Amino acid sequence: MDPTLPSQSFSNPEPAAQSAEWIEQLPEAALLVDAGGDRILAANNPAARLAGVDRQSLIGSACTRLFPGQRPALIAFTEETLFRNLSWSRDFSLRHRDGHSVDLEISASRTGDAEALTVLLLLRDCQQLRNLRERHEVNRYHQGGLLEWRRVEELFRDMERENQLILHAVGEGIYGVDAEGRTTFVNPAAERMLGWRADELMGRVMHRVAHHSHEDGSLYPLKDCPIYGAFREAAVRRVDEDYFWRKDGTGFPVEYTSTPILDSGHPIGAVVVFRDISARLQARDDLKQALEEVESLKRRLEMENAYLQEELSAEHHFHELVGQSEAIKGIVRRIGLVAPTDANVLITGESGTGKELIARAIHQASERRDRPLIRVNCAAIPKDLFESEFFGHIKGAFTGAVSDRIGRFELADGGTLFLDEVGEIPIELQGKLLRVLQDQQFERVGENRTRAVDVRVIAATNRDLKAEIRERTFREDLYFRLNVFPIESVPLRRRVEDIPLLAQEFVNRASQKFNRPYFQLRQRDVELLSTYSWPGNVRELENVIERLVITGDTKLDVELSGTGEDSASRGSTTPIPARHFSGELMTEEELRELEKSNLIRALQMTGGRIFGGDGAAVLLGLKPTTLTSRLKKLKVDCRAFRDPAG
Numbered sequence: 001m002d003p004t005l006p007s008q009s010f011s012n013p014e015p016a017a018q019s020a021e022w023i024e025q026l027p028e029a030a031l032l033v034d035a036g037g038d039r040i041l042a043a044n045n046p047a048a049r050l051a052g053v054d055r056q057s058l059i060g061s062a063c064t065r066l067f068p069g070q071r072p073a074l075i076a077f078t079e080e081t082l083f084r085n086l087s088w089s090r091d092f093s094l095r096h097r098d099g100h101s102v103d104l105e106i107s108a109s110r111t112g113d114a115e116a117l118t119v120l121l122l123l124r125d126c127q128q129l130r131n132l133r134e135r136h137e138v139n140r141y142h143q144g145g146l147l148e149w150r151r152v153e154e155l156f157r158d159m160e161r162e163n164q165l166i167l168h169a170v171g172e173g174i175y176g177v178d179a180e181g182r183t184t185f186v187n188p189a190a191e192r193m194l195g196w197r198a199d200e201l202m203g204r205v206m207h208r209v210a211h212h213s214h215e216d217g218s219l220y221p222l223k224d225c226p227i228y229g230a231f232r233e234a235a236v237r238r239v240d241e242d243y244f245w246r247k248d249g250t251g252f253p254v255e256y257t258s259t260p261i262l263d264s265g266h267p268i269g270a271v272v273v274f275r276d277i278s279a280r281l282q283a284r285d286d287l288k289q290a291l292e293e294v295e296s297l298k299r300r301l302e303m304e305n306a307y308l309q310e311e312l313s314a315e316h317h318f319h320e321l322v323g324q325s326e327a328i329k330g331i332v333r334r335i336g337l338v339a340p341t342d343a344n345v346l347i348t349g350e351s352g353t354g355k356e357l358i359a360r361a362i363h364q365a366s367e368r369r370d371r372p373l374i375r376v377n378c379a380a381i382p383k384d385l386f387e388s389e390f391f392g393h394i395k396g397a398f399t400g401a402v403s404d405r406i407g408r409f410e411l412a413d414g415g416t417l418f419l420d421e422v423g424e425i426p427i428e429l430q431g432k433l434l435r436v437l438q439d440q441q442f443e444r445v446g447e448n449r450t451r452a453v454d455v456r457v458i459a460a461t462n463r464d465l466k467a468e469i470r471e472r473t474f475r476e477d478l479y480f481r482l483n484v485f486p487i488e489s490v491p492l493r494r495r496v497e498d499i500p501l502l503a504q505e506f507v508n509r510a511s512q513k514f515n516r517p518y519f520q521l522r523q524r525d526v527e528l529l530s531t532y533s534w535p536g537n538v539r540e541l542e543n544v545i546e547r548l549v550i551t552g553d554t555k556l557d558v559e560l561s562g563t564g565e566d567s568a569s570r571g572s573t574t575p576i577p578a579r580h581f582s583g584e585l586m587t588e589e590e591l592r593e594l595e596k597s598n599l600i601r602a603l604q605m606t607g608g609r610i611f612g613g614d615g616a617a618v619l620l621g622l623k624p625t626t627l628t629s630r631l632k633k634l635k636v637d638c639r640a641f642r643d644p645a646g
Contacts, residue, residue, distance in 0.1 A: 029123040033063045035078045036117040050123055052097030066094050081108040081119050090126065105129060171275075176261070178269040181205045181228055193276055195247035206272075215243040215251065230258035231267035241281075244274065253277050299406060321354075321361060322505055323498030327490040331358060338485045339365035344437065346422075346482045347460040349489030350595070352539030352621055355460035356420060358489055362458060363416040371415030376408050379421040379626045386429045388445050391436075397446025409442055413453040422482065423463035423474060424626065430475045437481045457482065460489075464588060492534040492541060500526045502538060506545035516549045535598035539621045596634045599627070600641075608642035 023030045029047035031040055040058050048055040051066060064071050070092055081087040087108045093101040103126040111118045173190030177183055183206045186198040194201075194210055201209060207222050214220050222228065226237040237258045245251045256274035260267045321328055338345055339362045347355045356375070363373040381389050388397075392407030408417060419425075425433065436442045437457060441450050459482045468474035492499065504521055511518045521529075534540055602616040609615040610624050610631075616638075617624040631638060 023120075026122070031058070031063065031121045031123065032111070033078075033119050033121060034117065035082060035119050038062045038064055041118065047123060050096075050102060050125065051094060067092055068095050077106075077108065078119055082110055082117065085110045094123065103127065173274045173276075174271065175201070175206060176269060176271050177206055177227070179231060179267065181207055181222070183209075184269065190274070193246075193252070193274075194244065210244045210246075211242075213243075213245065215253070227256070227258040227270060227272055231260040231270045234260050234262060234265075234267045236260070241277070253281055299404070321357060322502055323495060324501065325490075325495035325497045327495040328498060331487060331490065332361075334485075334487050335361050335365060338362060338487075340367065341485075342456050344456065344482050344484040345458045345487060346479075346485070347458065347487045347489055348465075349460075349462060350491050350537055350598075351462045352537035353489040353491055354538055355462075355489045356418065358487060359416075359418045359420075359458045359460060363418075366416070366456070368415050368456060372412065373416045373418055374408050374412040375418045375420060377420045377623075379424040379623050383426050386426060387432065390429075390433065391442045391444055393445035394447045397444070401446070404444075407442075407444065409436060409453055409455055410451065412455045414455075416456045416458060419457060419459040421461060421463075421626070422459040423461040423465055423468060427473055427475065430478045434475065434478045434481055437478075464591070467588065492537045496530050499529050499534075499541065502541060503529055503545055506542045507549065510542075510546045510549035514546075514550055516552065535594070535601055536620060543619070592634075595630075596636065599631060599634065599636060603636070603638050603641040606641075608638045608640070610638055 023032055023042045023044045026044055027046070029050045030044050031047050032042040033039070034041055040061055040063050043055050043058040045055055048058055051058065064074060067074050073091060077087060077089055077092075088106065089108075090103075090105045092104050092106055094104055096102055105124040105126055107122040107124075109120050110116075111120050171189055173193045174185075174187040175183055175190050176185045182203050183201045186196075186201050191198055196209065205222075207220075207225050207227065211225060211227070212220055226239050226242075229235075230237040238256075239258075240255050242254055242256065243251050244254045253276070254274045255277050256272055258270050258272050261269045261271060321332060335358065345359075345362060347358050349355055359375075360373060363369060376389065378386075388401075388405065388407065390407050390409055392405050392410055393401050394404050395401055432442075436453075436455075440454060441452050443450055465474050465479050465483075469476045469479060492502075500521070503526065507521060508518060510516070529541070536543070599616070599620070602619050606614060606616045606619060610617050610627055612618070615624065617627045620627060622630075
């Protein structure tokens with residue numbers, strides 16, 4: 001029986017003959033088996049009758065042929081016998097000659113000396129044992145008389161009562177059906193869940209009462225019902241998610257187990273145990289939604305982190321408004337008025353005056369300070385990426401969209417969105433921006449889902465938006481939507497009294513930044529700084545101070561006069577306005593000329609170069625594309641300022 005065991009030779013017929021003699025005397029079916037060679041050495045007549053063959057045909061045949069399909073279990077059983085000397089099992093069945101199987105109870109023992117691999121098997125028909133026990137019990141009951149019968153009857157009544165108590169106590173619904181699917185019993189939990197009384201269900205086909213349709217209402221044919229499949233196939237069927245219907249027409253999700261009831265091996269019905277899983281499915285859906293929200297928040301936090309890292313790596317020149325002039329005090333007062341509200345703000349002013357600083361001050365003084373201020377430089381975004389940058393996109397929305405991306409509006413939800421250089425937004429996209437400002441709703445590129453946001457918008461520009469409205473390059477309705485509360489970022493020449501404070505602040509910061517010695521500005525330096533027109537505003541002042549700190553030359557007059565000499569050497573015919581304001585306003589034409597003069601001065605200083613580290617764009621703090629656009633609009637040709645010898 002075990003091919004791994006060494007086979008033992010039995011060439012001597014005398015031991016086999018002797019075995020046959022004493023085995024024949026045994027009252028039970030017995031086989032003497034060579035476990036190493038899978039060979040029956042001896043068998044008695046009861047064993048032959050059990051297999052439906054004659055005894056001689058068994059001797060010398062393979063033992064495993066009597067137990068088809070059970071070879072691995074038989075090998076394990078014999079190994080246990082050889083190891084322990086004794087073993088017992090009720091897990092085997094013997095194949096009768098006519099084809100039916102006989103369930104066996106087998107007792108096995110090792111025979112012979114310590115080296116022998118022979119096993120004695122005593123075979124008992126389980127059905128016959130049951131019949132004998134039943135006959136014994138019947139005889140005993142008869143012998144016990146009427147009192148014993150009454151005791152047994154009471155015992156069964158007690159068992160039935162206990163079973164009923166159990167059925168009433170369990171929380172799962174339980175019902176039974178016969179072979180035709182008709183209800184035979186229903187426990188109280190099933191009554192509560194289904195809304196039917198037990199007497200209303202008895203004798204009715206349960207499938208037609210509670211299992212007739214799928215969740216979507218489509219027909220559920222009886223032939224496809226797993227409950228009836230259980231006793232048709234005589235196998236337990238478990239379903240993790242299905243749908244039952246109540247008496248009032250409502251339904252609920254269930255899981256259930258259908259176990260067949262067998263009588264002499266034949267199914268006569270089934271017991272169904274079911275449970276309402278509405279709460280579990282709801283918890284699963286809630287968990288799924290929570291995980292989706294967590295994933296969304298994770299992506300958003302990753303975007304915010306990336307943005308904040310970008311902001312930290314960028315150089316922010318201001319952390320607070322520096323100055324004591326009336327102009328600065330007026331700006332501070334207006335910030336204090338508008339910051340607690342959610343009103344949109346439009347900050348206007350020349351380049352380099354600190355419009356972003358004002359936006360940050362508004363955000364920090366608002367109730368949105370705990371959410372980020374998201375900055376968008378509209379001049380730095382390519383035209384075809386504006387919509388994706390503002391509103392985000394989904395994977396596959398366009399070539400290169402390899403994953404979902406959160407837009408700046410969604411990223412600023414609950415916070416503030418700062419649109420720097422808002423005048424650079426293409427006219428065809430201004431309508432979509434207007435819609436978001438009006439409705440606080442948008443769709444990602446390539447997605448049909450509408451998303452709601454709560455965003456406050458602060459816009460900034462150094463362009464004349466009213467003039468662009470007249471030229472139809474900027475929407476008037478968008479202008480009024482942005483310009484709810486206007487703030488003018490005053491140029492440096494209109495707050496001369498702030499120049500000493502700013503200059504000394506820049507000296508201190510530059511000294512720390514470039515690891516240079518600190519020094520105090522002289523009075524004559526302060527006077528010289530105060531008489532200069534500063535067309536580049538605060539940014540130009542900071543650049544001048546940084547050059548002084550880097551070179552270690554504190555002769556400020558040389559720095560400023562050198563700038564003037566450089567301008568003269570370029571042959572400029574357009575003077576820089578030296579006009580200082582004392583509260584008077586400039587006309588639109590004066591502002592345009594001032595901007596043009598400032599750009600010309602930058603071109604003179606850089607020899608007509610726009611791009612590169614020593615180009616006019618860097619000097620002015622502008623994107624090269626933005627500077628090129630403005631020069632084209634003002635009809636200024638940068639080639640006129642280039643050195644022909646270069």
